[in-house]
Amino acid sequence: MNRVINNPDLVVEDMLRGILAAHPELRAAADNPRVVSHVNAGQKGRVGIVTGGGSGHEPAFIGYVGEHLVDAVAVGEIFSSPTAKSFADAFKAADGGAGVACLYGNYAGDNMNVKMAMRMAERDGIRVVPVVANDDAASAPPEEIAKRRGVAGEIVMWKVAGACAAQGASLDEVVSAARHAIESTRSIGIGLSACTIPAVGKANFTIKDGDMEVGIGHHGEPGIEVQRTVPAKDMAKRMLDTLLPDLPFARGDKVALLVSGLGATPLMEQYILYGEVADCLREAGIEIGFSRVGNLFTSLEMMGVTVTLTRLDERLSRALHHPCRSIGITVGDAA
């Protein structure tokens, strides 16, 4: 492992120090360095948006704290859930009296800690409603959707909820929009190489050179199948063969399309995949109404890509195009 770090046990601390130095609009909670919020968080009368999760997925989760986006984030160790206390402190940082939507991904640790944090919030008189993302179509069959993991589709959920909250929606409205966004979203990933947690020093899973793992999870969770790596065109087809029938997406639909690298895959290759996915969607009679390409939700230096599709209606489309600004996503006019 040859990396740009100091003490492998303190990579999260060191990263947070760098992020706070680079982004004066972000601040750590006074009594909890593992909670980072936007300077506008907690604005009176506006619904707060909180998320959280393990580190190592940057720009997720902290990179989606921003204007008209997430207000506060609970930061975990690499690939581990934040503590219940951190989620509870993030609720405090985000609350402006109108309640908090906690929009996070379906992982055992996060589920447990959010639940505990909600009990703490209740004692503090903060109303919190959770929405759990299950967009990873490869992580369980359609009839067991509640077992599915949350992945890059969470970005769509945060973006939509952030836009609604910014426009003065109530907690119930924000939660309903977030739920609608994630229920309209499906993701799938393909892994081409493993990644190494600095404190561990070696990969905790392997992908043989020349193989690809379809449906791999963001922490190396096993996918649907391992096969020899195919051209990008066939990767796109393979991913859509899972995604399209799952929601299902149909001819005439308009979608948001996110193509994310998993960390080490060059932007060039992410755009190659985007081109192939766009071709497949055109052939399927599906129109792209919003798109982003880049390292949106990663797994350290894993090689590979994810594709996320959201079926758009007017409400989701408007929310996605609403201006916002953060490390991970910026929407809006330059001039």
Place this chain on the structure above:
Amino acid sequence: MNRVINNPDLVVEDMLRGILAAHPELRAAADNPRVVSHVNAGQKGRVGIVTGGGSGHEPAFIGYVGEHLVDAVAVGEIFSSPTAKSFADAFKAADGGAGVACLYGNYAGDNMNVKMAMRMAERDGIRVVPVVANDDAASAPPEEIAKRRGVAGEIVMWKVAGACAAQGASLDEVVSAARHAIESTRSIGIGLSACTIPAVGKANFTIKDGDMEVGIGHHGEPGIEVQRTVPAKDMAKRMLDTLLPDLPFARGDKVALLVSGLGATPLMEQYILYGEVADCLREAGIEIGFSRVGNLFTSLEMMGVTVTLTRLDERLSRALHHPCRSIGITVGDAA
């Protein structure tokens, strides 16, 4: 090599197809697919900004075509200069009658092809003035600055020139601002692993695991020294030990700071380095007035980082904060 590509000989074509599909504000020249311009390029009376270079550095160069940034780009094969014809066609796409500033990096192929393209432009009655970036402080000693390569400092040059052109400056004013920007800028990189050109299939240079190459070029050009990899804190110090005395930067200066990953280095590690560089600058009495962290200028899937510093005056600072929008950099208000 396990990658997200189709035919390894057609990665640039396939990437361009994806970029054009994802970004309707960009378009290829009608008769030259290796020239991409912004829909606002060639606006009557506004100075045009052109750049170009080899592919594989994404988001550079094409990702800096945008509003109040670069108007048109000539796209080369991976790590090879675009043709003279492509530079000339980019001048045509960018020209609105007020002339074109060609802002590119100091590489033999680019120098030759820009020179030839300028002769073609002259015949077409387009006035083109070139500015060659030499910001890579590690690539030649200070007394041979004209031999130095251009690297991520070009982003500062494009940003400043784009802001000036957008505000109605003349060609001479834009060129003078670009020259001032790049002359105020120094960069240095550290490489931790090599990268593989898809059509070649194996790396054309090597970095031993556990070693770092200080001052490595964007195509694997040899650096100043190879040594065992040190902690991020010492990398920051090593890089600034070269950069600070070179311009020189001095106590009381205000600077722009760009930290870029070289492709495969996680954003987490880029922020760790940013934190260390920020600490060193504070100790040196140098204030950060503008900053960006991310994969700004890469080399395929090389691991490593670059640091770019620009000494700011009021004029450069204003130009850097001027709104702009592109794949590689966006500045501006969300709301």
